[in-house]
Every structure is written in C-alpha cells, then in structure tokens.
Amino acid sequence: MATKQEKQHILIAGCIIGLISAGLVFLGNPANMGFCIACFLRDTSGALGLHSAAAVQYIRPEIIGLVLGSLLIAVAGKEFQAKGGSSPVTRFFLGFFVMIGCLMFLGCPFRMILRLAGGDLNALFGLAGFIAGILAGVFFLNKGYSLKRTYKLPACEGMAFPVMEAALLVLLAAAPAFIHFTEAGGGPGGSHAAILVSLAAGLIVGILAQRTRLCMVGGIRDMVLFKESRLLLGFIAIFAMALIGNLVLSAVTGGTYFKLGMAGQAVSHTDGLWNFLGMLLAGYGCVLLGGCPLRQLILAGEGNTDSAITVIGLMVGAAFCHNFGLASSGEGPTANGKIAVIIGIVVVTAIACLNTFRKEES
Amino acid sequence: MTYITTFYSHFGAIRYKKLCEKSQIPAQVMPVPRDLSSSCGTCVSSQGNYIMPESPALEEIEQIVEKTESGYRLLYRAANS
Numbered sequence: 094m095a096t097k098q099e100k101q102h103i104l105i106a107g108c109i110i111g112l113i114s115a116g117l118v119f120l121g122n123p124a125n126m127g128f129c130i131a132c133f134l135r136d137t138s139g140a141l142g143l144h145s146a147a148a149v150q151y152i153r154p155e156i157i158g159l160v161l162g163s164l165l166i167a168v169a170g171k172e173f174q175a176k177g178g179s180s181p182v183t184r185f186f187l188g189f190f191v192m193i194g195c196l197m198f199l200g201c202p203f204r205m206i207l208r209l210a211g212g213d214l215n216a217l218f219g220l221a222g223f224i225a226g227i228l229a230g231v232f233f234l235n236k237g238y239s240l241k242r243t244y245k246l247p248a249c250e251g252m253a254f255p256v257m258e259a260a261l262l263v264l265l266a267a268a269p270a271f272i273h274f275t276e277a278g279g280g281p282g283g284s285h286a287a288i289l290v291s292l293a294a295g296l297i298v299g300i301l302a303q304r305t306r307l308c309m310v311g312g313i314r315d316m317v318l319f320k321e322s323r324l325l326l327g328f329i330a331i332f333a334m335a336l337i338g339n340l341v342l343s344a345v346t347g348g349t350y351f352k353l354g355m356a357g358q359a360v361s362h363t364d365g366l367w368n369f370l371g372m373l374l375a376g377y378g379c380v381l382l383g384g385c386p387l388r389q390l391i392l393a394g395e396g397n398t399d400s401a402i403t404v405i406g407l408m409v410g411a412a413f414c415h416n417f418g419l420a421s422s423g424e425g426p427t428a429n430g431k432i433a434v435i436i437g438i439v440v441v442t443a444i445a446c447l448n449t450f451r452k453e454e455s
Numbered sequence: 456m457t458y459i460t461t462f463y464s465h466f467g468a469i470r471y472k473k474l475c476e477k478s479q480i481p482a483q484v485m486p487v488p489r490d491l492s493s494s495c496g497t498c499v500s501s502q503g504n505y506i507m508p509e510s511p512a513l514e515e516i517e518q519i520v521e522k523t524e525s526g527y528r529l530l531y532r533a534a535n536s
Contacts, residue, residue, distance in 0.1 A: 234464075237466040238464070
C-alpha cells in the first residue's frame, strides 16, 4: 500500500491546490470556481465557436497549464510515453456523457469539492450521486469490465494534444476576431483571473497532479476497492484548504467567499434529485474511463491519446449541452437536460455491460 | 522476494491474484506504486514467486517486476507497451 511519504506528498499537493483554487476566485474567477474542468472545457468550446452561449466563452488558461504542466514534468521525469488504442471511440462517448452529467450538476468533481468548501450544500447531493456512480462503476470493474489494452505509439501522436493546447494559448493571447470571449459582467466566462496567473496556476496544479496521480474518482474508487486512502487524502486536503482560504478571504476582504446554505449559491441550482443524478452519471462514466476529467487532462499531457480523445469528447459534450439546452442554470435543470442524463445513464450502462459480459467473444 | 505485476484492467489483477492463491503464492491486490509507474491502475504484489499465466490471462498483464533495494528489475513486459 501507499508509503507514508506518498501520503505526505499528496496531502501537501492537495493543500497547495486548495489554496490556489481559493486564490483564483479572489483574483477573478467565478465564485467556487477556482478550478472546474467541466466549466473550463465548456468555456473553451464556446470560445472556439462550438456553441454560442455568450455567457460562457473564454479559452481558459488553467486547462492549457494543466496539460502543459503535466507534459513538462512527465518529460523531465522520463514518464512521457505516447500510447493509445484502448477503445478510443467508446472513451469519446463516455467523455461526452460525463460532461452532460457535469453540466446538469454545474461542475466537475473538482468543482463539487470547491462548492462544498464555499458552503454550497447542494453539492452534498452531488457528492452522494458521485459516490453512487462510482459504486456502480466498481461493480462492473469487479465483474470484468475492461476497455482493452493500450499500445505504444509514435511520440508525435502523444504530442498532438499538448501542441493543440499550446496553439490555444497563442489564440488566447492574440485574441483574433473569430475567437469568442464573454464580455466582462456578461456571465461566468467573463470572470477570470489574469492570463498569466491562470496559466501559472494550471502549470503548478498540472505538475502536482502528475506527480501525485491526484484523481477525484480514484480517491473513492481506491477506498472501495482496496481500503486505500492515499488519493482520498488529496481530495480532503483540497476541501480543507479551500475552505480555510474561503473563510480567511471572507474575513479579510469582507467579500462573500463562503456562504453556507442551498439557495442563492453561485452557478448552482437547488434541485437535489438532478444534482444527484448528474453527478451519478459523471462518477459512473469516470470510473469506466479510469479517472476524473482532471486526471484525463493530466494523462493527455503524459502522451495518452485515449485521454486526449476523452477530453475532446468532454468538449463536444459541452457544445451539445449548450446547443440543445441540456445544461442547467441557476434556475434549475432543463427538461432536455433531464432526458439527456437519463439517456446518458442508459448508454453508460450499455457500454459497461458490453465491455464486461461479452469480452470473451472478441 | 516481492514481485509486482501490473495489468491493463482491474479484473486482470483479480484473476491473477486467484491464480497465485491456487499456487499457494501469497498475493495482494493494490494500487500501482507511484515509484513504479505514473499509471493509477491495479497491481498484484506477490511474495516469493510470480506466475506467467497462459493466454488469455497473459494478455491482461502489462509488466512483471521484482522489487529490489534500489528499485525494480523488469522481468516481463507486454509487447508494444
């Protein structure tokens, strides 16, 4: 099991990430959204014109930093390896439906923790759903679920996604007319820290997450499978330090960085059932993918093309959410979103069954 | 001597552990150690010996290493991995 040193490393990393997350809100990111992989990929999709929701369009430098930070530390540690071929199309669709679940809840597992640290009790329903989804996924893992092995690929294949992220950084800095940016005050996409601050935050978190293998899904999954608490400690450390950061910021600045309750929370709704089901879908899909959206970005930075395809699936899912009215808002979930989440749970279950019980035929 | 076997799937690890137990080899399923890999999959730590199973169980194995004082010694790695 994990060594004491490994546990110390992930605790320290979690504390740093929690503080950075609270700090990013102070420096301009939306409330309880220092980091949100789902929201930030959704904003990036909007900036590229994949959807036209004017309130959520911005190339988020945090995403670029996460991928490039992982790439840099993986290369430095001789851990960069281009690989793929493990059911990429299936992973695309799992990523697609994970995003639908996340945008029903209004946040990825990372933001779920940050919402809790900001006092948003709606996230408790999300957490319950997330755990239920992980348990559903673990059931299939124990029954034989597998998306088959990966294969070594040419280095250029593994570099393609990080290079795309670097290209997005150029587009962000150059801000050509064909890239869409939410105007200041025009919605969550218009609230952001300075580019270099966000990029640095992403780089630091990317490096820490690569070194510690931090994963929001892995924490609960490993507790269930092995009674191993290492990854869960990272999860708890992020929550604790973001909570402390929010309380300190509230006390020092007089701003609202911590607000305990359910009603009137930032970028959040109070429909408990659909918060639960949204994160159930996200947790379920993430276990079958082998990691949460943050982990997929980190693996993509290490050269894993299956994770890169998963991230593209997340981005396409985000575009569908806003093009077809699937994403929730502060007013609550939409009818289309509810149907999409139900379809998502059915499709993810079908993927789980097909890759568990029929695998001897292949 | 401790041997660590890593897999492409969690189920591969469970199946391997059962094979070890059938052969009277003490084995434990656990997360892959960080100093061995950046992957967050499942491995089996076996004491005293390891198994090189027949297909199809072999296809699930990514690598087998022996734990040494200075790190790990590679004993088997799947082709093209």
